[in-house]
Amino acid sequence: MAHSSVRGEGPRSRAPHSADRGGEHSRYEARGEDSTPAPRGRRRSGGGGRHGGGPQIPRRGRRILRWFAIVLAVLILGTAGAGYLYYEHLNSNIKQDDLNLGDTKIAEPTPNAAGQTPLNILLIGSDARDSKENQKLGGAKDTFGSTPLADVQMLLHLSADRSNMSVISMPRDTLVKIPKCTDPEDDKVYPASTRLTMTNQSLGRGGPGCSVATWQELTGIHINHFMKIDFAGVVSMADAIGGVPVCVDANIYSRDSEGHGSGLKMKKGTHPVKGEQALQWLRTRYGFEDGSDIGRAKAQHMYMNSMVRVLRENATLSNPNKLRSLAEKATEAITVDPGLDTVKKLYDLSNELRKVPPKRITMTTMPYQYVGARVVPKPGDAEKLFRLVREDIALDGKSAKSPAKEKVSKDPAAADDEIGIVVQNGTRTSTLGPVSGRAGAVSGLLVGKGFTKATADHSAQLAEDKTVVRYPSAELEGDAQQVAKALGIPLRSVERSTDVSGVTLVVGADWREGTVYQAEKEDDKTPTSADALNGANDKACMHVDPNFTWKS
Structure with missing residues (x-):
């Protein structure tokens, strides 16, 4: 099935809302003064055609297919793996969008002594209701086909020497200045937001490239790639993986009297989740911690770390039909930039990511402070975390290299x-x-x-x-x-x-006071406000809000 390169099937109208869509992705919470994005539904396909039926896969092909399935599932959640499948029809499944729709271009980091440079990949979880399957999973019939929000945003940083990986989550309700973005498909210009706007609205201003531009403006970090996935993709891949262990410290039911919540119902302890329950875990806000997006980010970090460990510790993905299905679902669910628009490119990237062991993976949340019900980057701590990533300093405190020298601008100063x-x-x-x-x-x-x-x-x-x-x-x-x-x-x-x-x-x-500035010695420790979680920590457990618990 080839994908059209035109925009969707028709205009997407915005319907007024007065209730949470399934409780976890509230559009009325997300929209601000500057949220006037146009309808969006592009599906740009890569090359190649699809082969029907499919012959029996030889043993070596099964091994390659298994690794490919693993890498797609893991890449989408910002972890590690490897894989490669030589079937051209999978390339035609992969949709692509432009990498950066903003005007600001951040220069790539200077290569290290070995000629290596870091890789920065923006991972985007879309709340799109652009198919019946996504609408069923996300709920809220009145939002079917409306402009998607980037409700999950994580920056994955792979060190230049490939020894460690850092992930920074940005809460969806972070208030930022979204830069001017130009949609190359129709040349529509989305002006820069005149007021602080929730970061998840960036996706609706021309596509993932506007989310990339927003991150670059905020952090000063050069972003090499992005990967975007929707609800259905999370469910299909979680099914194929066979379950990811997660933990809660009490019985939880994420649903309140007004219907808010993901619907996650789970007993106290550690349990494997897959399919729709995995999606519920990743979407849960009501019931975790203080009910904010911060708790949801922590739950996502635990899931991702656990998923990496599962994929490294077992080889349950050996059924060729299950693997073929996973590969199909995964490639159909993702949208990437042109630098990742083929299976071969994904394979090359996965080979780099798989070099990092779980104990060198550090998950963090951007340091923040509250402004009303929303958050903004915490002065000092947020910039410090961004600096550590810019300078390729490991967030686990085990960098083998010295911090980068201060970069002097090539722009000559005026008198x-x-x-x-x-x-x-x-x-x-x-x-x-x-x-x-x-x-x-x-x-x-x-x-x-x-x-x-x-x-x-x-x-x-x-x-x-x-x-x-x-x-x-x-x-x-x-x-x-x-x-x-x-x-x-x-x-x-x-x-x-x-x-x-x-x-x-x-x-x-x-x-x-005084006329001489005395700069404090800069340390390279990850701010405690980043709430770092190590990838090898298998004891982490989500705290359940007592208002969302139940007696078994």
Whole structure:
């Protein structure tokens, strides 16, 4: 069955909602001021045609098929495996979309001494109701065919030396600035969000490439690939795997009096989940921890780690018919960028991923803080986690390499007296008020050093743990670094941000007094707020909210 390259079967209208779709992916929660995405339903196919019936597979072919099935199941959840299947019809199943729909291009990391560079892959779980199967699994008839949301987003980082892997989850209700994205299929332009917008809306602004652009803008991390999967794909592959052990510390039933919840019902202890129950586990929010998206991310991490261990420890996937079915379902369920649009490319990637043992896999959640019912990246900790990934430093604390040297911009700086600088006071902390006049004092210091266009912004009421220099676009990076050097601020504290319109120095709580900045020694420990979980930890167990338990 070939896939059409045109957009879906018709326009997708938005219906008003007043209730949660099955409880776990609420669209009325997800939509904000800037959520006006157009209908979307592209299915771009790779090359090749499908062969009907299928001959008996020789023994070596079965072995190859088994590995292929494993890698697809694991890659989609951001773990490790390997595989390769030489049947062209599988290539025609794989859908593709453009990698990056934004304007910002982040340069690839500098290769290490062996000529290797890290790999960064954005894994996207779509809540699309674009088929009867997906609609049945996701519930809510009134959302059938509507614009999908990227309700699961995980950045998988494979180290340059292939010794370790790090995963960062971003809660779906994280508020971010989504950049301008242009859909190449119809040249529709989605303007940059004018207000903080939930990150899961990025998928509806032209496709996965807009989610990639959003991550790159936020983190400064170059993303090499993306992989997207829908509900039906999770279920079909979980069935073929045969079950993944998960644990709860009490009986759980994820359903409240208003019908919110995934429907997951499970007794206390460790149990294998597969099929629709596996999907329920991955979607559960009501009943885990505090009922937030943070608890759901933790449950997903446990599932992924457990899945890696299962696939490495047993060889139950030996039935050729089951393997053939898994391969078909997996390739039909995924959408990838052009760099992964064939089985051969997936196989090559899987060979790299399988080099990492579970004990060197670290799952984390982006450090966050609450803003009302939503979250934003936690100042200091979130940027530190992003920096560790940018510099290819293992999150398990076992990096064998030294941190990367500070990267000096290739963009030449303007003359000191031509650089416009806004200085803001960010010395306020949770326990201390801002230091009065600090922005004016430091702007005067800059003027004395020859930066005559430095001015103080007395209206800003900020709280920054560390002093930082921000700039909005690549052509001002050299200017920002020049300002940092003049004050003794390390280049790691110079960052690109769409929140500023020019070079902006925010005097942080680490420089409340004096004329000489003393930079704290930077450590490379993963922030405790990232809630790291090691891939070899088979004792992890989800805490159940007492309001969602039941007596057996």
